[in-house]
Each structure stands twice: as structure tokens, then as C-alpha cells.
Amino acid sequence: MAHGGRALFTGLDLTLPAGVFSVLLGSSGVGKTSLLRVIAGLDRPAAGTVAADDGAPLAGRMAWMGQRDLLQPWARVIDNVMLGDRLRGRRPDRDRAVELLRRMGLADRLTALPAELSGGMRQRVALARTLYEDRPVVLMDEPFSALDSVTRARMQDLAAETLHGRTVVLITHDPLEACRLGQEILLMAGDPVRVAGIAVPEGAVPRPADEESVLHAQGVLLRRMLDAAGP
Amino acid sequence: MSMRRIAGRLGRPVGTLCGLGLLWWGIVRLGGVPPYLLPPPGAVGRALWAQRGLLAGAAGTTLLETVLGLLLGTLGGGVLALLMMASAPVRRWMMPLVLLSQAVPVFALAPLLVLWFGFGIASKVVMAVLVIFFPITSSFFDGLRRTPPGWLDLARSMDARPGLVLLRLRLPAALPAFASGLRVAAAIAPLGAVVGEWVGASSGLGFLMQTANTRFETDLMFAALLVLATMTVLLWWGVDRALARMLYWVPDDRSD
Numbered sequence: 001m002a003h004g005g006r007a008l009f010t011g012l013d014l015t016l017p018a019g020v021f022s023v024l025l026g027s028s029g030v031g032k033t034s035l036l037r038v039i040a041g042l043d044r045p046a047a048g049t050v051a052a053d054d055g056a057p058l059a060g061r062m063a064w065m066g067q068r069d070l071l072q073p074w075a076r077v078i079d080n081v082m083l084g085d086r087l088r089g090r091r092p093d094r095d096r097a098v099e100l101l102r103r104m105g106l107a108d109r110l111t112a113l114p115a116e117l118s119g120g121m122r123q124r125v126a127l128a129r130t131l132y133e134d135r136p137v138v139l140m141d142e143p144f145s146a147l148d149s150v151t152r153a154r155m156q157d158l159a160a161e162t163l164h165g166r167t168v169v170l171i172t173h174d175p176l177e178a179c180r181l182g183q184e185i186l187l188m189a190g191d192p193v194r195v196a197g198i199a200v201p202e203g204a205v206p207r208p209a210d211e212e213s214v215l216h217a218q219g220v221l222l223r224r225m226l227d228a229a230g231p
Numbered sequence: 232m233s234m235r236r237i238a239g240r241l242g243r244p245v246g247t248l249c250g251l252g253l254l255w256w257g258i259v260r261l262g263g264v265p266p267y268l269l270p271p272p273g274a275v276g277r278a279l280w281a282q283r284g285l286l287a288g289a290a291g292t293t294l295l296e297t298v299l300g301l302l303l304g305t306l307g308g309g310v311l312a313l314l315m316m317a318s319a320p321v322r323r324w325m326m327p328l329v330l331l332s333q334a335v336p337v338f339a340l341a342p343l344l345v346l347w348f349g350f351g352i353a354s355k356v357v358m359a360v361l362v363i364f365f366p367i368t369s370s371f372f373d374g375l376r377r378t379p380p381g382w383l384d385l386a387r388s389m390d391a392r393p394g395l396v397l398l399r400l401r402l403p404a405a406l407p408a409f410a411s412g413l414r415v416a417a418a419i420a421p422l423g424a425v426v427g428e429w430v431g432a433s434s435g436l437g438f439l440m441q442t443a444n445t446r447f448e449t450d451l452m453f454a455a456l457l458v459l460a461t462m463t464v465l466l467w468w469g470v471d472r473a474l475a476r477m478l479y480w481v482p483d484d485r486s487d
Binding site for chain 1 (some may be wrong): 234381382384385386387388389390391392395396399400403405478479480481
């Protein structure tokens with residue numbers, strides 16, 4: 001896998017478990033987004049393959065959520081949620097979109113335009129749009145990194161709750177986010193980049209941010225990231 | 232809008248116009264320029280009033296040609312830009328033609344167009360279409376090509392149909408660029424119509440200017456010019472406001 005003429009990773013072997021919330025942690029520039037894009041089929045690796053256990057291709061079975069909300073500024077909230085069906089030429093399921101927005105606490109903003117919403121609300125619409133796709137695999141590229149800490153914590157709770165049971169791969173540079181959400185935590189670090197499994201704190205996700213084990217795991221993770229980054 | 236804001240918004244252009252009029256009057260008065268070269272503002276004002284029926288009729292013809300040219304050119308340019316986006320062969324074949332419509336000076340084509348399409352309004356409408364075709368098509372096509380890549384990634388992850396991506400993603404995302412082209416078109420479309428009238432017509436502001444010019448009725452010629460300028464500004468302003476209203480999601484900062 002190369003990016004801009006520089007090889008990002010070679011010989012990387014990564015197995016992600018099904019039905020589990022996996023968090024891929026790494027500092028900026030380590031190649032997290034590139035890796036996720038390869039998994040999503042948005043970019044093609046120079047060498048190597050992405051495969052699911054059942055041998056069927058991932059295309060059509062995964063939903064994507066990016067760092068920016070990518071809402072259409074001209075479309076109302078409800079139409080943004082149903083974007084997938086509108087782009088596939090299928091009949092949008094309005095009831096389901098309304099139900100998802102209700103779960104996001106946006107039942108009264110169905111006909112609002114994205115510009116009328118706060119950053120947190122916009123990201124909740126984006127999460128509703130991701131859930132509307134109803135795919136078994138959900139790939140998330142730092143979806144909460146642009147939010148303030150309170151809004152981010154709420155979004156993490158909402159994501160853990162609504163995505164429960166799906167195969168989720170979330171990438172982040174935030175050790176606390178990894179410790180709160182990860183049922184499987186993988187650290188990407190080093191040169192060449194290696195991926196290492198990290199001991200996961202006990203408890204069901206979303207774990208409370210003030211719990212002893214979460215705080216301890218976060219400290220350990222940060223220490224390992226610092227060591228990997230070098231002096 | 233409050234009276235004060237209207238006054239504030241009109242104040243500056245009115246001030247500029249008054250200043251220009253004063254300068255004009257000063258040149259005529261102090262420079263001793265003969266009226267058949269540069270008539271004083273008063274004479275132009277009198278011609279404007281005395282020939283109001285003639286001027287209104289001529290302005291009506293020119294406005295009709297301009298609006299028809301704008302409609303047809305916008306429709307044609309818009310459809311062509313969409314086709315060029317949807318199909319690579321269309322893109323390869325049509326791009327040189329679009330460029331050519333800009334490279335060949337319409338002024339040189341005018342006599343030919345009048346020969347082909349006659350002295351009526353058809354040849355002027357064609358002129359206006361030719362003048363605006365390039366800004367419309369190229370701005371819209373550019374807008375269609377520059378869809379933010381994040382949206383296209385999202386669409387791919389949704390297994391979107393290419394036709395619907397064009398219609399429901401690229402097209403609305405390109406509308407602000409399209410609007411820029413349309414604003415330019417509104418400002419230059421009258422030019423095409425008037426050039427056509429200049430070459431050969433039986434009515435219209437360009438025709439009026441040309442006949443007034445050959446008869447040394449310079450005051451009438453200036454009056455027609457004034458009407459043309461006013462019409463063009465109003466047309467541009469109308470198009471600009473209509474677009475701002477239609478593109479409700481595009482930030483439109485007009486604090487002044």
C-alpha cells in the first residue's frame with residue numbers, strides 16, 4: 001500500500017472479528033484512513049487483498065461514515081438520511097428514516113436544512129444516514145474528532161448503542177475513544193507500520209469515561225503511542 | 232428591507248451617476264464640444280422624453296431577443312454540459328466546438344447570421360445564444376466536475392447508480408458554478424442582440440443607435456445607449472436576485 005509515492009505499509013496482515021466493535025488506533029499520518037479506504041473498496045492497494053470469511057465481496061455490505069458529516073446542504077434532514085435509496089433509485093423508507101432520527105433525538109428537525117443544525121446534530125444526522133443503510137459492516141473514519149468533548153462523549157454512547165451487534169471498524173487517534181468503544185483495540189504504529197492487539201478494559205461498551213480500568217488503559221495506550229513515535 | 236437600507240444601497244450608484252453626469256456636463260460646457268459630437272445631458276434627457284415611444288418599442292424588441300437568447304442558451308448549454316459529463320465521447324467531440332463558439336468573434340459572424348436567419352429577431356437570438364454559450368457551458372461543466380470527493384466516496388459506498396449520482400449529487404452541487412455563468416450571461420446577452428441589430432434589423436436599440444448615428448442625431452443615440460445600459464443592469468440584477476433565492480443553501484453575503 002503506497003500513498004503519494006511513499007510506501008505506507010507492506011506485509012500488513014490484519015484480521016477484524018465479525019459482530020464486534022473494533023477500534024483502530026494510531027497517531028495522525030500513520031495511514032489509518034488509507035487502510036480504511038482500502039477495506040471500504042474506495043482505494044485499491046498496490047498489492048494485497050481484502051476478504052471476508054464467507055468469501056463474498058464486501059461491496060454492498062458495508063456503510064461508510066467519514067470525518068466530515070457530508071450532508072447535502074440543499075436537502076432537508078430527512079432526505080439526507082434517505083440519500084442511499086435516493087442514489088440507488090429505490091423507494092425511500094420514510095418511516096424508518098423518521099424512526100432513526102427519533103432515536104438520534106432529532107424528531108423535531110426532520111425538515112430542517114443542515115445549515116440550521118449544530119455540529120453535533122449534523123453528525124447525528126450522518127449517523128442516522130449510516131444506520132439507514134442497514135449494512136452488517138460499518139466503517140467509520142474518525143467520525144467524532146471534530147466535535148467538542150461533551151458532544152463527542154454523547155455521540156460515542158449513541159454509536160455504541162445503535163451499532164451494537166454489527167461489525168464496526170472505527171479509526172481514531174484518541175486513546176480514550178478507543179478505550180470507551182473498543183471490544184477489540186488495535187494499535188497502528190511504527191515504521192514500517194505494524195498493528196498490535198491491545199488488552200481491552202473490562203465492561204460492556206460504551207464504557208464510562210471515569211472508570212478506573214478505562215483511565216488506566218487509556219494511560220497505557222498513550223504511553224505506547226508515545227514510545228512508538230520515538231523521541 | 233428598511234427605507235434606510237434601500238436609501239443606503241441606492242445612494243452610491245445614484246451618487247456615481249450624478250458625478251458622471253456632472254463631469255459630462257462640465258466637459259460639454261467648458262470644453263466647447265459641438266453637440267453632434269457630445270450632446271449635453273439636457274439634450275439627451277429631452278430626446279429621451281420626446282422619443283419615449285420609439286425608445287420603448289426598440290427596447291422591447293431588444294429585451295425580447297435578449298431574454299429568448301438567454302433562455303435558449305441556458306437550456307442548450309446546460310443540457311450539453313450534462314451530456315459532456317455523462318459521456319466521454321460527447322465530451323471529446325463537443326469540447327472543441329464549445330471553445331470555438333468563444334474563439335470565433337461573434338461580431339465577425341453577425342453579417343453571416345443576418346444573411347442566414349434574416350432581418351427579424353431570429354438572427355439576434357442566435358447571436359445572443361452564441362455569446363452566452365461558452366460562459367454557461369464551461370461554468371456548469373466545471374461545477375459538475377468539481378463535486379467534493381467526500382460526497383462521491385459516500386455515493387460509492389452506497390452502491391449508487393451513476394445516472395442518479397449525476398442528477399442528485401453532481402447537478403445540485405454544480406448549481407452555484409452554473410449560477411456564476413448565468414450571471415455573466417445576463418450581462419453580455421444584450422451585447423449579442425445589439426450587435427446583431429447593428430448589422431441588419433428593422434427595430435431594436437442597436438438599429439435605433441445605428442440610424443441615429445448616421446443622421447447625426449447624437450442625442451437620440453445617447454438616449455438609446457442609456458436605455459440599453461439601464462436594461463442590462465436591471466436584467467443582471469433580476470437574474471442575480473432570482474438565483475440567490477433559488478440557491479437558498481449557498482451563503483450570500485450582501486451586507487453592503
